[in-house]
Amino acid sequence: MHRWALWFVVDAAAASRARVPGAPYQGFGCMHAKTMPPAWIELRAPARGDSTPELHAGGSWRIANARQLDRELMRLAVPGDRVIVDMAALEALDTAGAWLLYRTLKLFRTQRKEVALRGARDEHQAMLREVAANDHPCEVDPPYVPTLLRILDRVGRATVDVMKAARDFIAFFGAVTVTLMRCVWRPRRLRWTALVFQMEQVGFNALPIVGLIAFLIGVVLAYQGAVQLQRLGAEVFVVDLIAVSVLREIGILLTAIVVAGRSGSAFTAQIGSMKANEEVDAMRTLGMDPLEVLVLPRVLALVLTLPMLAFFADILGLLGGGLMAWIALDISPVMFIERLRQAVSLWSFLIGIIKAPFFAALIALVGCYEGLQVTGSAESVGIRTTRAVVEAIFLVIVMDALFSIFFSTIGV
Amino acid sequence: MSVVDSRPQQPIIRVQGLRTVLGGHTIHQDLDLEVRRGEVLGVVGGSGTGKSVLLRTIVGLIRPAGGTVEVFGEDMATLKDGERRACETRWGVLFQDGALFSSLTVAQNVEVPLREHLRLPQRLMDEIAALKISMVGLPASSGAKFPSELSGGMRKRAGLARALALDPEIVFLDEPTAGLDPIGAAAFDELINALQRRLGLTVFMVTHDLDSLDTSCDRIAVLAEKQVLLTGTMHEMLAHDHPWVREYFHGPRARAALAAETAGPEAHA
Ligand SMILES: Nc1ncnc2c1ncn2[C@@H]1O[C@H](COP(=O)(O)OP(=O)(O)O)[C@@H](O)[C@H]1O
Ligand SMILES: [Mg+2]
Numbered sequence: 001m002h003r004w005a006l007w008f009v010v011d012a013a014a015a016s017r018a019r020v021p022g023a024p025y026q027g028f029g030c031m032h033a034k035t036m037p038p039a040w041i042e043l044r045a046p047a048r049g050d051s052t053p054e055l056h057a058g059g060s061w062r063i064a065n066a067r068q069l070d071r072e073l074m075r076l077a078v079p080g081d082r083v084i085v086d087m088a089a090l091e092a093l094d095t096a097g098a099w100l101l102y103r104t105l106k107l108f109r110t111q112r113k114e115v116a117l118r119g120a121r122d123e124h125q126a127m128l129r130e131v132a133a134n135d136h137p138c139e140v141d142p143p144y145v146p147t148l149l150r151i152l153d154r155v156g157r158a159t160v161d162v163m164k165a166a167r168d169f170i171a172f173f174g175a176v177t178v179t180l181m182r183c184v185w186r187p188r189r190l191r192w193t194a195l196v197f198q199m200e201q202v203g204f205n206a207l208p209i210v211g212l213i214a215f216l217i218g219v220v221l222a223y224q225g226a227v228q229l230q231r232l233g234a235e236v237f238v239v240d241l242i243a244v245s246v247l248r249e250i251g252i253l254l255t256a257i258v259v260a261g262r263s264g265s266a267f268t269a270q271i272g273s274m275k276a277n278e279e280v281d282a283m284r285t286l287g288m289d290p291l292e293v294l295v296l297p298r299v300l301a302l303v304l305t306l307p308m309l310a311f312f313a314d315i316l317g318l319l320g321g322g323l324m325a326w327i328a329l330d331i332s333p334v335m336f337i338e339r340l341r342q343a344v345s346l347w348s349f350l351i352g353i354i355k356a357p358f359f360a361a362l363i364a365l366v367g368c369y370e371g372l373q374v375t376g377s378a379e380s381v382g383i384r385t386t387r388a389v390v391e392a393i394f395l396v397i398v399m400d401a402l403f404s405i406f407f408s409t410i411g412v
Numbered sequence: 413m414s415v416v417d418s419r420p421q422q423p424i425i426r427v428q429g430l431r432t433v434l435g436g437h438t439i440h441q442d443l444d445l446e447v448r449r450g451e452v453l454g455v456v457g458g459s460g461t462g463k464s465v466l467l468r469t470i471v472g473l474i475r476p477a478g479g480t481v482e483v484f485g486e487d488m489a490t491l492k493d494g495e496r497r498a499c500e501t502r503w504g505v506l507f508q509d510g511a512l513f514s515s516l517t518v519a520q521n522v523e524v525p526l527r528e529h530l531r532l533p534q535r536l537m538d539e540i541a542a543l544k545i546s547m548v549g550l551p552a553s554s555g556a557k558f559p560s561e562l563s564g565g566m567r568k569r570a571g572l573a574r575a576l577a578l579d580p581e582i583v584f585l586d587e588p589t590a591g592l593d594p595i596g597a598a599a600f601d602e603l604i605n606a607l608q609r610r611l612g613l614t615v616f617m618v619t620h621d622l623d624s625l626d627t628s629c630d631r632i633a634v635l636a637e638k639q640v641l642l643t644g645t646m647h648e649m650l651a652h653d654h655p656w657v658r659e660y661f662h663g664p665r666a667r668a669a670l671a672a673e674t675a676g677p678e679a680h681a
Binding site: 062063064066067070094095096099103123126127130131134135136137138139140141142143379 | 514517519520523530531532533536538539540541542543544545546547552553554555556557558576578579610611612
């Protein structure tokens with residue numbers, strides 16, 4: 001009657017593994033046994049001294065009941081050196097339930113008990129056999145690296161990556177310059193349609209947002225200036241404040257930052273998704289130079305349109321400032337223009353506009369460069385786009401600082 | 413799996429009069445389909461006929477514009493959120509290329525549904541993850557690896573392990589052998605067959621692989637003209653005279669696949 005379960009392979013002691021610290025996230029646990037038929041185990045201890053203890057498993061041994069079964073099996077203590085496991089009352093058994101049962105049988109074996117299975121249906125035996133055949137513990141977490149080592153590793157990698165990126169970016173700049181020279185030599189090589197299209201995209205379409213932001217900054221500047229200068233009775237100098245700050249710095253810097261967020265990122269995303277889709281490789285095999293087809297029109301478009309955008313931002317900034325000066329300080333437009341002529345030289349305006357093409361080239365080059373760095377996955381497009389915007393804004397501000405030093409050295 | 417079914421005649425999935433509209437295009441119109449418990453159903457159809465959309469509609473990723481989708485005898489549209497979630501734990505989906513979470517290791521990926529739906533002790537989750545990883549034929553060493561460190565075929569196996577984590581009754585597969593080399597594809601077919609038999613799974617498989625259709629599927633459903641044109645065994649497909657079906661099952665590739673299949677036993681005989 002008792003079939004001794006000899007098929008059952010006993011593995012070496014279960015590998016005990018240390019876990020990497022870090023609290024595991026716990027879900028809602030909605031698969032709880034509410035809707036599930038229950039599962040149970042029962043230990044029938046011997047009535048007489050010589051009979052074998054019987055472990056009865058019954059009900060639905062499925063994963064929804066695994067928590068409860070796991071807890072009860074952990075508490076289980078079977079006396080003696082023989083045990084009968086009765087599965088006759090088992091209604092359902094899935095791999096999780098079979099695993100729990102198998103694990104218990106394995107434990108009995110390591111406790112040197114004789115185990116007999118009784119009343120197991122064929123399909124339940126098959127399920128037990130299935131989990132027994134797949135008892136191969138594995139590591140769950142990635143190999144643990146000590147924190148200090150990990151920090152050092154990251155710093156080191158980041159440093160090397162920055163160096164490499166700087167080198168590659170300079171090489172890229174060189175390659176684009178060479179391509180540009182070639183196109184200057186033979187202007188028919190230039191993609192005029194693409195150039196005009198990009199100018200519309202990055203220049204004309206950016207007018208509303210750039211204008212609005214410049215206008216609002218003009219308003220804010222005039223208001224804040226007015227509050228301070230009124231105390232000194234020097235209201236009229238608010239015009240100087242607005243004029244110099246908008247024309248020299250804020251107009252161009254703001255425009256460059258907006259354009260970096262708007263167009264630099266677009267360049268990366270456009271070129272990046274083409275790269276991910278192997279379109280750039282296809283282009284090369286068709287004898288087209290991606291620098292010439294994709295990069296040059298974008299760089300030129302931005303270099304040509306950013307000065308115009310900056311000029312537009314200057315005008316709107318002055319307009320906003322003038323309006324606020326009129327409202328808050330009662331400086332009429334005529335007075336404003338009069339004061340403006342005395343306050344600013346042509347140089348104040350030119351210094352702002354001169355910087356524009358340099359910023360434009362920087363933003364466009366960074367955007368295109370990051371786009372061409374995209375590899376395969378869609379994830380990489382996202383990473384590169386973010387990076388392009390951050391790098392472009394950072395580099396624009398660094399370059400602006402360098403310009404300040406330069407202009408103050410030559411004394412304008 | 414020894415699921416005691418009180419209604420053995422009832423199909424496990426029943427789609428009736430399904431209408432799906434995406435981006436203004438009607439993808440399905442009056443589509444009917446039944447999947448029986450314990451069978452492997454292969455869904456075929458030309459590119460863009462809406463096979464993936466049908467799969468996504470059944471698992472609830474796309475809301476139908478009309479008709480009913482019943483799974484486990486429950487009308488999916490009328491279920492409350494909690495009941496829906498309970499249903500969702502009873503099926504597993506394998507997306508193309510596995511759709512593994514790239515920031516987690518393979519074993520952690522398998523543990524995601526366990527964590528989300530059950531409150532198991534970590535040790536038991538680790539054990540179940542290891543069990544599933546072994547069941548799909550991955551070596552134990554792949555448990556602590558990240559998806560990016562695996563080959564395409566291994567990622568699919570890992571995706572299958574995750575789909576099987578909660579011991580589902582139905583497994584949905586979208587072109588499981590696409591992108592695998594013939595050896596890998598045959599091995600994956602074999603794995604699905606073996607698991608289906610041993611775990612008593614119902615399998616809904618979208619595929620273009622004629623070898624898979626022939627070796628794995630109990631029945632085939634042909635999707636064309638926004639509907640399930642016909643369902644039946646390979647024999648019935650071969651006997652049917654719809655032009656697309658003829659083209660598909662009598663084309664040069666089909667002949668080669670079927671010839672290989674029929675030549676096998678004869679060679680041994
Ligand atoms: N999210 C979506 N929005 C709009 N149209 C879609 C969407 N998903 C798929 N489609 C369209 O539905 C049709 C069927 O797609 P799909 O089911 O992926 O085809 P296949 O049978 O090759 O798997 C295609 O024409 C596709 O363009
Ligand atoms: Mg598809």
